[in-house]
Amino acid sequence: MKGYVIALDQGTTSSRAIVFDAQGAVVSLAQRPFPQIYPRPGWVEHDPYAILSSQLEALSEAFAKSGLEAEDIAAIGVTNQRETTIVWDRQTGKPVYNAIVWQCRRTAGLCDQLSSEGMGAYIRDKTGLLIDAYFSGTKINWILENVPGARERAERGELLFGTVDSWLIWNLTGGREHISDYSNCSRTMLFDIDRLRWDEDLCRVLKVPMLMLPAPVPSSAEYGRVAPGIKGVEALAGVPICGSAGDQAAALLGQGCIRPGEGKNTYGTGCFTLMNTGSRSVRSISGMLTSVAWCLNGSITYALEGSVFNAGSAIQWLRDEMGLISSAAESGPTAETVPDNGGVYMVPAFTGLGAPHWDMYARGTIVGITRGTTRAHIVRAAMEGIAYEVRDLLDAMELDSGTRLPALRVDGGASVSDFLMQFQADILHRPIDRPAMVETTAFGAAFLAGLAAGVWSSPEEITGLRRSERVFEPQMDAERAEGYYRQWQRALQRALKWEQN
Ligand code: ADP
Numbered sequence: 001m002k003g004y005v006i007a008l009d010q011g012t013t014s015s016r017a018i019v020f021d022a023q024g025a026v027v028s029l030a031q032r033p034f035p036q037i038y039p040r041p042g043w044v045e046h047d048p049y050a051i052l053s054s055q056l057e058a059l060s061e062a063f064a065k066s067g068l069e070a071e072d073i074a075a076i077g078v079t080n081q082r083e084t085t086i087v088w089d090r091q092t093g094k095p096v097y098n099a100i101v102w103q104c105r106r107t108a109g110l111c112d113q114l115s116s117e118g119m120g121a122y123i124r125d126k127t128g129l130l131i132d133a134y135f136s137g138t139k140i141n142w143i144l145e146n147v148p149g150a151r152e153r154a155e156r157g158e159l160l161f162g163t164v165d166s167w168l169i170w171n172l173t174g175g176r177e178h179i180s181d182y183s184n185c186s187r188t189m190l191f192d193i194d195r196l197r198w199d200e201d202l203c204r205v206l207k208v209p210m211l212m213l214p215a216p217v218p219s220s221a222e223y224g225r226v227a228p229g230i231k232g233v234e235a236l237a238g239v240p241i242c243g244s245a246g247d248q249a250a251a252l253l254g255q256g257c258i259r260p261g262e263g264k265n266t267y268g269t270g271c272f273t274l275m276n277t278g279s280r281s282v283r284s285i286s287g288m289l290t291s292v293a294w295c296l297n298g299s300i301t302y303a304l305e306g307s308v309f310n311a312g313s314a315i316q317w318l319r320d321e322m323g324l325i326s327s328a329a330e331s332g333p334t335a336e337t338v339p340d341n342g343g344v345y346m347v348p349a350f351t352g353l354g355a356p357h358w359d360m361y362a363r364g365t366i367v368g369i370t371r372g373t374t375r376a377h378i379v380r381a382a383m384e385g386i387a388y389e390v391r392d393l394l395d396a397m398e399l400d401s402g403t404r405l406p407a408l409r410v411d412g413g414a415s416v417s418d419f420l421m422q423f424q425a426d427i428l429h430r431p432i433d434r435p436a437m438v439e440t441t442a443f444g445a446a447f448l449a450g451l452a453a454g455v456w457s458s459p460e461e462i463t464g465l466r467r468s469e470r471v472f473e474p475q476m477d478a479e480r481a482e483g484y485y486r487q488w489q490r491a492l493q494r495a496l497k498w499e500q501n
Pocket of ligand 1 (some may be wrong): 267268269271311312313314315316328329330331332413414415416417448
């Protein structure tokens with residue numbers, strides 16, 4: 001019975017593989033970390049072979065642990081760290097340079113130049129993105145400009161570009177398929193998200209030969225099959241690869257947010273909020289990004305995305321730099337030892353503020369301290385600060401989309417905090433829904449693959465597979481919550497533009 005699907009979840013610090021059954025339950029899981037390379041301050045690279053081998057090892061281990069046979073596996077789906085850029089030789093498969101990771105700031109200068117040339121409006125209109133070094137386009141340009149001979153080879157058609165999804169699928173299919181799904185294409189700053197094709201003008205501006213670009217494909221379709229003789233996964237030869245989406249899009253789907261107006265927030269080191277906007281590719285007026293989330297049965301779903309840089313990192317800071325708590329798990333119970341924040345507000349703008357404020361010069365601030373302020377008030381203020389940041393994001397998103405989110409689905413490390421989730425429900429005046437199965441990103445990829453392979457028959461089926469572990473209903477008096485939120489906005493003003501530019 002071909003009722004199982006394997007998700008490859010290729011992340012920034014580790015590669016994971018998870019085997020799911022047809023009910024969406026985890027059968028087995030394996031994870032392999034791989035090294036981060038920091039050649040200079042602000043530069044981040046990965047060895048593309050370390051990405052590949054860690055992923056293959058995780059796949060091999062998860063499959064072995066599952067006790068299943070290759071015949072039981074209906075399909076493989078891929079989800080990945082987005083934007084990370086790899087350029088390799090079409091013949092030998094050898095990368096010409098390390099993978100330039102999404103976090104890498106080396107192309108900030110080129111981005112400033114594009115902005116000063118007035119490219120911002122065009123790029124937003126075509127790609128849904130803001131000009132930033134995150135996205136792949138300027139990273140490809142850097143490789144072609146800086147690796148001797150690379151530009152000439154690319155122009156002769158000898159080199160291929162891909163984000164990590166593309167690199168993995170090319171290798172898994174023995175070099176047969178050079179593709180990338182629309183959600184990953186959306187993060188390159190070269191892709192026209194309305195016409196669903198590479199934009200010739202942007203490729204010209206960024207000097208990227210179109211010959212090297214992967215074919216854009218829908219998120220759920222048979223792309224190819226695992227080639228014979230791939231080291232460690234020989235047993236899986238012939239299994240079809242049927243789904244692919246960037247990590248945030250996969251998590252939106254894995255959370256079952258398939259209708260317009262549904263959204264999720266991931267509480268990790270930072271926060272990523274995504275809202276399904278259906279077939280409308282909304283352009284933001286408040287610094288959100290627009291991407292293709294997925295394409296199913298020929299119909300495109302777009303998402304608005306906002307991110308805050310520091311969320312869970314505020315809890316790490318309380319633990320590691322301040323020593324106010326001894327573990328992240330202590331943060332909620334400590335905050336609950338006081339009935340309220342005692343008038344203390346913390347804006348965790350350690351590295352500036354992301355959406356919707358976009359102030360690189362903002363810095364962290366704690367205001368409202370009195371002689372009666374205790375450790376617990378500071379811990380509570382840090383956690384509340386995360387919830388207020390998410391409210392800022394959601395308010396802006398709802399303004400952009402003209403839709404009100406009925407409830408917020410949550411995942412990520414800090415979503416395990418009951419205190420934070422309850423406070424979030426109070427500040428947003430709506431339910432917070434935490435799933436029982438927390439592997440939402442991997443499940444999104446598995447679902448895309450299983451849909452194309454016939455394990456599931458319609459996108460709606462995912463809503464029946466997702467179970468809530470707990471729903472936090474708003475409990476606080478709405479007027480009181482709004483009073484707190486107004487104070488937060490005053491605290492925020494104190495943090496903005498703190499550094500001199
Ligand atoms: P990332 O993928 O960004 O590394 P994770 O999703 O693993 O992040 O989440 C890690 C974050 O979750 C850390 O910043 C940590 O402070 C926070 N965290 C982990 N456990 C708890 C907890 N019990 N209560 C509050 N925060 C927590």
